[in-house]
Amino acid sequence: MLKYDFSFAFKETLESGLSFDELLEMGKNTSTILERINSPEPGFLRILSNDSILDEVKTLEDWLENFENFVVIGIGGSALGNQALHSSLNPLNWNNLSREKRMKKARIFVLDNVDPDMVSSILGELDLKTTVFNVISKSGMTAECMSNYLIARGLLDKLGLPASEHFIFTTDSEKGVLREIADREKIRTLTIPDDVGGRFSVLTPVGLLSALAEGIDIYGLYEGARFGRERYLRDNVKSNPALVNALIHYAYMKKGYNISVMMPYSNRLYTLADWYRQLWAESLGKKFDLNGRIVHTGQTPIKALGAIDQHSQVQLYNEGPKDKVITFIKLEDFGNQLTVPFIHSDVEALSYLNGVELAELLNAELRGTSIALASNGIPNLTITFPQIDAFHVGEFIVSYEIQTAIAGTLLRINPYDQPGVELGKKLTYAFMGRRGYEEIRDRYEEKTSWRFEL
Numbered sequence: 247m248l249k250y251d252f253s254f255a256f257k258e259t260l261e262s263g264l265s266f267d268e269l270l271e272m273g274k275n276t277s278t279i280l281e282r283i284n285s286p287e288p289g290f291l292r293i294l295s296n297d298s299i300l301d302e303v304k305t306l307e308d309w310l311e312n313f314e315n316f317v318v319i320g321i322g323g324s325a326l327g328n329q330a331l332h333s334s335l336n337p338l339n340w341n342n343l344s345r346e347k348r349m350k351k352a353r354i355f356v357l358d359n360v361d362p363d364m365v366s367s368i369l370g371e372l373d374l375k376t377t378v379f380n381v382i383s384k385s386g387m388t389a390e391c392m393s394n395y396l397i398a399r400g401l402l403d404k405l406g407l408p409a410s411e412h413f414i415f416t417t418d419s420e421k422g423v424l425r426e427i428a429d430r431e432k433i434r435t436l437t438i439p440d441d442v443g444g445r446f447s448v449l450t451p452v453g454l455l456s457a458l459a460e461g462i463d464i465y466g467l468y469e470g471a472r473f474g475r476e477r478y479l480r481d482n483v484k485s486n487p488a489l490v491n492a493l494i495h496y497a498y499m500k501k502g503y504n505i506s507v508m509m510p511y512s513n514r515l516y517t518l519a520d521w522y523r524q525l526w527a528e529s530l531g532k533k534f535d536l537n538g539r540i541v542h543t544g545q546t547p548i549k550a551l552g553a554i555d556q557h558s559q560v561q562l563y564n565e566g567p568k569d570k571v572i573t574f575i576k577l578e579d580f581g582n583q584l585t586v587p588f589i590h591s592d593v594e595a596l597s598y599l600n601g602v603e604l605a606e607l608l609n610a611e612l613r614g615t616s617i618a619l620a621s622n623g624i625p626n627l628t629i630t631f632p633q634i635d636a637f638h639v640g641e642f643i644v645s646y647e648i649q650t651a652i653a654g655t656l657l658r659i660n661p662y663d664q665p666g667v668e669l670g671k672k673l674t675y676a677f678m679g680r681r682g683y684e685e686i687r688d689r690y691e692e693k694t695s696w697r698f699e700l
């Protein structure tokens with residue numbers, strides 16, 4: 247299981263840190279909090295109660311084997327989880343491995359932006375005859391996702407390749423244009439459960455299909471997630487790390503620590519920080535509390551990568567504004583061993599590296615950075631993966647989903663909506679000339695007509 251070290255968030259090591267009594271005091275009402283987040287049981291936990299989603303996705307395994315390339319078309323919660331599973335659970339060079347080394351599983355690509363350089367660099371290289379596109383959209387109408395669908399569709403149509411064989415849509419059970427097209431054109435579909443929001447959906451068909459296509463153990467993900475559901479719902483601050491972590495972040499937020507940095511010391515785990523960024527930002531960044539009072543709350547999530555960002559960000563973390571809580575992600579067993587050879591043993595500045603394993607060096611850097619931060623009074627904690635596998639990634643996902651729900655309850659906001667992105671979406675439709683959005687375009691163009699341009 248994942249290990250948590252919260253020592254450097256407490257005043258025993260940190261001058262202005264929390265006291266354990268403070269934590270216990272805050273944790274007094276945890277049964278109410280846990281009850282609140284679990285009644286009704288949120289969709290992201292409900293889906294774990296049986297294997298029906300796994301079994302449904304699994305039925306597509308034989309069909310997926312027809313394809314060399316699997317392209318996810320989606321954005322935000324409809325792409326970040328796929329990317330996180332892909333880079334954490336398969337080698338970083340997966341797409342460059344031969345088909346034999348990939349055990350005939352697919353290469354994975356994620357089209358999550360509408361940057362023409364990015365889209366054409368991916369689509370231009372693929373043999374579309376052996377490519378399947380998974381168009382993922384909960385709302386079934388997000389502009390980025392739809393335009394990339396249309397581009398892929400145009401390419402397939404030009405080659406005379408049938409949409410029903412090269413597309414699968416993952417979308418809402420009823421809403422959205424994807425459902426309509428799928429019904430009309432007999433395109434395969436998978437359903438995103440109604441009670442699971444986009445950023446909480448990685449363990450639904452959203453994340454599971456691409457994972458299956460690249461040979462990830464999707465049942466192992468659920469095993470870890472189910473273990474996490476049991477561990478992280480315990481009503482005991484002494485045995486529930488998600489509760490402790492939420493309370494620590496909440497307590498520091500109240501002291502003005504408005505930034506949460508997640509810093510894995512593992513390239514493979516880095517995209518988990520990307521996934522976390524959306525979860526923490528969209529769930530907790532809210533203008534109104536549950537009583538409709540204006541609160542403008544939230545904590546800005548930042549991602550950093552160890553050791554690289556030690557040489558880019560850590561100066562700021564140590565000496566800049568005291569507004570950050572840092573979460574290090576440590577990996578014990580990298581699977582790959584790389585030992586520094588005995589070269590230049592007579593050069594003192596290099597000889598200490600002779601015979602050292604890179605993983606040992608990386609983890610020593612993590613330890614050094616966390617102690618340095620603590621001694622500068624910066625709260626930090628470390629989550630350790632014993633190794634990277636589906637079980638631990640599943641556990642990590644659920645730990646953060648539950649932690650986010652707990653933090654939302656502590657902040658008294660709704661962690662499951664995202665009204666703040668709606669206006670931008672509507673204005674995009676308006677500027678692209680979508681019918682029905684003329685009035686909103688005129689209103690906001692008028693409101694923002696003042697200019698200072700150089």
Ligand SMILES: O=P(O)(O)OC[C@H]1O[C@](O)(CO)[C@@H](O)[C@@H]1O
Pocket residue numbers: 321322323324382383384385386387388391444445528664667
């Ligand atoms: O899955 P959809 O509906 O296309 O939405 C994609 C993303 O857009 C948002 O609605 C807003 O950014 C996210 O919450 C969501 O994950």
